[in-house]
Amino acid sequence: MGSNHAVTDRVARLRDIVARMRQGGMALLDYDDGQTRLLLRLAPEPGAQNAVSAPLPPPAQPASAAVPSPDLGVFHATHPPASGKGMAVGDKVSAGQIMAFVEVGPIVLPVVAPAGGQIGTINAVEGQSVGYHEVLFEIAPA
Amino acid sequence: MTLTFDTVLIANRGEVALRIARACKVLGLASVGLYAEGDDAQRHLALVDRAICIGPAAPGKSYLDKERVLRAARLTGAQAIHPGYGFLSENAAFAQAVAEAGLTLIGPPAAIIRAMGDKIEARRQMMAAGVPCLPGTEGALPEDMAQAHALCEAVGYPLIVKASGGGGGRGMRVVNSPAELDSAIQTARQEAVHAFANGDLYAERFLTTPRHIEIQVLADQMGHALWLSDRDCSVQRRHQKLVEEAPAHGISRAAVAELGQHCVAACQRMGYVGAGTFEFLYEDGRFYFIEMNTRLQVEHPVTEMVTGIDIVAEQIRVAGGLPLSISQDQITLDGHSIECRINAEDPQKFIPSPGKITRWRPPGGPGVRVESHLYEGYTIPPSYDSLIAKLVVHGATRADAIARMKAALGEMEIGGVLTTIPLHQRLMDESAFKSADISVHYLEKLLSRDDGGSNGQ
Numbered sequence: 001m002g003s004n005h006a007v008t009d010r011v012a013r014l015r016d017i018v019a020r021m022r023q024g025g026m027a028l029l030d031y032d033d034g035q036t037r038l039l040l041r042l043a044p045e046p047g048a049q050n051a052v053s054a055p056l057p058p059p060a061q062p063a064s065a066a067v068p069s070p071d072l073g074v075f076h077a078t079h080p081p082a083s084g085k086g087m088a089v090g091d092k093v094s095a096g097q098i099m100a101f102v103e104v105g106p107i108v109l110p111v112v113a114p115a116g117g118q119i120g121t122i123n124a125v126e127g128q129s130v131g132y133h134e135v136l137f138e139i140a141p142a
Numbered sequence: 143m144t145l146t147f148d149t150v151l152i153a154n155r156g157e158v159a160l161r162i163a164r165a166c167k168v169l170g171l172a173s174v175g176l177y178a179e180g181d182d183a184q185r186h187l188a189l190v191d192r193a194i195c196i197g198p199a200a201p202g203k204s205y206l207d208k209e210r211v212l213r214a215a216r217l218t219g220a221q222a223i224h225p226g227y228g229f230l231s232e233n234a235a236f237a238q239a240v241a242e243a244g245l246t247l248i249g250p251p252a253a254i255i256r257a258m259g260d261k262i263e264a265r266r267q268m269m270a271a272g273v274p275c276l277p278g279t280e281g282a283l284p285e286d287m288a289q290a291h292a293l294c295e296a297v298g299y300p301l302i303v304k305a306s307g308g309g310g311g312r313g314m315r316v317v318n319s320p321a322e323l324d325s326a327i328q329t330a331r332q333e334a335v336h337a338f339a340n341g342d343l344y345a346e347r348f349l350t351t352p353r354h355i356e357i358q359v360l361a362d363q364m365g366h367a368l369w370l371s372d373r374d375c376s377v378q379r380r381h382q383k384l385v386e387e388a389p390a391h392g393i394s395r396a397a398v399a400e401l402g403q404h405c406v407a408a409c410q411r412m413g414y415v416g417a418g419t420f421e422f423l424y425e426d427g428r429f430y431f432i433e434m435n436t437r438l439q440v441e442h443p444v445t446e447m448v449t450g451i452d453i454v455a456e457q458i459r460v461a462g463g464l465p466l467s468i469s470q471d472q473i474t475l476d477g478h479s480i481e482c483r484i485n486a487e488d489p490q491k492f493i494p495s496p497g498k499i500t501r502w503r504p505p506g507g508p509g510v511r512v513e514s515h516l517y518e519g520y521t522i523p524p525s526y527d528s529l530i531a532k533l534v535v536h537g538a539t540r541a542d543a544i545a546r547m548k549a550a551l552g553e554m555e556i557g558g559v560l561t562t563i564p565l566h567q568r569l570m571d572e573s574a575f576k577s578a579d580i581s582v583h584y585l586e587k588l589l590s591r592d593d594g595g596s597n598g599q
Contacts, residue, residue, distance in 0.1 A: 072196050072213055104213070129217035131195035133179055 018042065024107035025070065065115040067137035073104040075124040075136065080108060086126070091119045092142060099137055102130060117142045145462025147221035147246055148172060152190065153211045154226030157532060158438070160186040160515045162224045165454040174218045176211065178204035181523055185515040192218055199525055205229045208236045212243055222246040222461060228527065231437040232259060248461040250415050250436050257412070258434040262306045262344055268431045271408035273420065274401070276430040278346030282306060287324060294323055294345050303327055305334035306342035313337060316348050349430070351581035352423035354378065355390050357398075357405045358445045359418045360453065362460040367409035368470045369402030370453070371445045374578075377569065379492065379585050384562065385569060386441035387480045388448045391540055391578035393424065395475075401429050406470075408434075417442070417457040423582075440483065440529070443513060447479035447536040477536055478543040482551065482566040484514075484531040486522050489565040490592070496524040501557025505550035509536040509543075512554075522559060530561070540578070544570055 021029060021042055029040040069075070077086025079101050087099050093113045100111040117139040124136045149172040152162045159175060163186040166173040175190035178199045187193040196214045197204035204210065206229055215223055223240055225231035225247065237252035249255070258264045262282060268275055279293045283303070294301055294317070303326050305313025313334035315326035327343060335341040353376045361367035372393070377385035390398065405420045419439050422429040442453045451468060460466060486495045498521045504512040514531035522530060533550055537543030548570045551563055569575050574584060 072194070072210060072217065074217065129194070132197045134195060 014040075020107060024104060024109055026107070026109070064120050064141070065113075065117065065139040066135040067099060067111060067113060067139060068133040069102050069124075069130040069136050070109040070111065071102055071104050072132045073102040073109070073130065075126065075128045075130045076101040076103055076108070077126050087119055087122065087137070089119050089122060093117065093119060093139060100124075111136055113137075113139060115139055115141070145169075145171070145459065145464060147462055149174060149191075149218070149220040149222070150248070150458065151176065151211070151215045151218065151220035151223045152186065152226070153205070153214075153223050154229055154231075155181060155184055155205060155526060157513050157515050157529060158226040158440075159184065160189070161454055161513060162186075162226060163189045165452065165458055166190075168452070168455055169458060171458070174214070174220045176204075176214045178525075181526075183520055185517060185520070194218060199523070201229070201525065205526075208233070208239055211236075212239060212245075215240075215245055216243070220245075222248055222458075224248040224458065225437065227437050227440055232435070234259060246461055248416065248458055250418065251413070254412055254414060255436045258436050260306060261304065261308070261433065262342065264434055265344075265431065267412060268408060268434075271404065271411045273404045273408050273431050274422075274429050276346040276349075276423070276432075279344045281344070282342040283327065283344060287327075290327060291320060291323060295320070297345050298347055300348040300350070301345050302348040303330045303343050303345050305330065305338055305340065306344055307338040307340035308334060313343070317345075347430075349423050349425045351583060352425040352430075353390070353580070354383075354421065354582050355393070355424045355429065356419050356421045356439075357402050358439075358442065358453070359405050359409050359414070359420065360451075360456050360460070360466060361409045361414040361416065361418070362466045363415055363463060364465050365410060365413075366466050366469075367406045367414060368466065368468070368473065369405050370449050370451060370473060371475060372398045372402070373441055373444055375441060376580050376582050377575070377585050378582050379589070383441065384483050384585065385480065385566065385575075386444050386483075387478065387540070387543070388444040389475060389478070390424075391478075397427070397429075416460055417453055440532070441481055443511060443532060443534045444479040444481045447509075447511065447534060448475050448477060449473055450476065477538045478540040479534060479536045480540075480543045480547050481532050481534045482547060483529055483562065484533055484554075484556070484566070485528040485562045486530045486559045487528050487562055488560045489562050490589075494524065494528045495560035496522045496528075497559045498522075499556065499558045501555055503553070503555035504531070505533070505553035507546075507550070509546050510550050511535070516556070530556070530559075533566075541576075544576060 027042055031038040077100050078084040094116040097113045098110040099113050102109045120138040120140040124130050150166050151174045152159045163173050173190040175187045175193040176196045180199050194214055196210045230236040234252045234256035237247050237255050240247040265275055277297050283290050300318045303315045313330050315330045317323050317326045330343055331341045356373050358370040371388045372390045373386050373388045374390035375383045375386040417438050419435040421432045446453055499516050502516050502518045511534040535543050535546040537546050551567050574580055
C-alpha cells in the first residue's frame, strides 16, 4: 500500500518535471545529489519549435555572432543558486557551449553559443531582467 | 497627493501605446514599453524609460499572452499596467491576474469587466440602473420553442437573436417574423456554441435605421462618476467605426444629458472605476443600450477636443487612487470634433496594406490633432491592426469641423502604403454625411452602390 503511494507520487513528480521541461524548452535534465541520480532526455515534441534553438542562423560571413536570450527573464552569469564569475570578455567559447542562464519563474534556461569564437561584448549583468531574444553576448570569430 | 504607483507598463502597441506614453510623461510617471519580436521600431519605444521584448511576433505569444505581460511588469518593476484598447483590455481573467499579482490595472475591477462582457448580465444591470434598453428577453431564451415564441412575441418583430457571450456579428440572426424564429435560433445557437462555447441566446428588438451614439464616462475609487460627452459613431463598416464625432448632431442636449445621468448612476451602482463607454442605438428619438466598453476607446480624442479633458491622464490618476480632478458642473461642451480613422487598407476593398512608409507629412493648423506612431522609414507589420493614424479636428460648428477635416485630409501625405484617406475625403463631401442624415448602415449602402456601379461597367 505504502509503496504503491510512493510510486504514484514519484510518477506524479516526474510528470510535473517533464511538463516544466517542456514549458521551458528543455531537452535534457541531469540531476545528481550524491544518493540519487535522475537523467531525463526528452524526445522532441512533434511540431514544436525549441525555444533554445530559435536564434537565427548567423550570416555567411559573420563579423560576430549575437547570442540571444532564450526568453524573457532574469540573467544569471552562473547557474543559480551557485555563484561565480561567469564568462568574461576575451573568453573563448565553442558552438553549443552554455554561456550563462536566464531564469523564468521556476525554470532556468541555458544561454547557448550559436558559434565558436571569442567573447567580444557582454550586454547583461547578474540579476538583470532581459527580453526575449535580447542579445546578451557578441562572439567574434576566433 | 501622489499616485499609488510610479511606473506604468504599456501593454499595447501602435498609436495607443504612444498616447499612453505621452500621458505618463505629462503625469511625471516612468513608463515601460513592451513589444513583440520584430516590432521594435514603434515610436513610443523611444519615449519610454525602458523597452523590453516579451515574445515572438504572434500576438498570442506576446501582446495577448497574459503570463508574459505580467512577467514583464515584474521584471521591470512596473506597478501598474495600462492595457490600452483591444488585446487584453477587456480580459477579465487578465484583470484578475494583475490584481492577484499585487499590481494595478488601469481599468475597472475584474468582476465588472466580466459582468459587462456578458450581454445578458450587462443588460440586467442597465435595466436596474434605469439605463434605457431595447425591448428584449430578460434571461437566456429557453430550449422549449413554444416558450421562446411567446417571449419573442412580447419583444416584437423584427427582432435579433444574439449570443450572450458573443460579439462581432457571430451568433446573431435577424428575425423578421415568427415563421423564421425556429431556424434562426437553431443556427445562432450552433454558431454560439462553436465560437464562444456558450449556447445562451437572447432576443431583442431589431432597429432598422439606428444611429450609434455613445456616452463617455469617468469614475474614481471614491464613488464619484461623471459623463463627459456623447459621440456619434454611425459611420461603420462591418461593425468597425471609421468616423466618429462629438457631440452627436441634431439630438436634444437635454435628452443626452438625461442619458448621461443614467450612465453615471449605472457606474455608481456597479462601483465602476476608470474610463468607460456606454454604447447605444438611437432611433425615433429614443436611446437603447447595446453594450458597455470597460476600457479606453479609439475615439476618445473627439471627447477630449470638445471638453478639454485629458481622458487618459484622468484614467491613470483614478487608477492610482486620486479623485477625479473635475466635477460634473465644470464640464462644458465647446464646438464640434470629428475623427477619421486612417487605416493602412485599400480604400475600396479594405484589404490590409502593410509596408514601409516612404513619405509622412501629417497636417497641422488650428484645431488639427494627429495621433499616429508613423514616421518615414517605419514599416507597418502585417501581424497587427491596420489603424495607423487618427486625424482629429475641432471646429466651432460641425460645418467648420468638416471644412477643417477636408483641408487636413488634403494636406496629409502617407506614401508607401494604401490608406483610407480617399474614402474619408469622399465622405466629407457626401451630402448625407454633411447633413448628418445617416444610420449605421449608411457606409455599407454607399459602398454597395459603388460595387453595383463597377459591376455594370
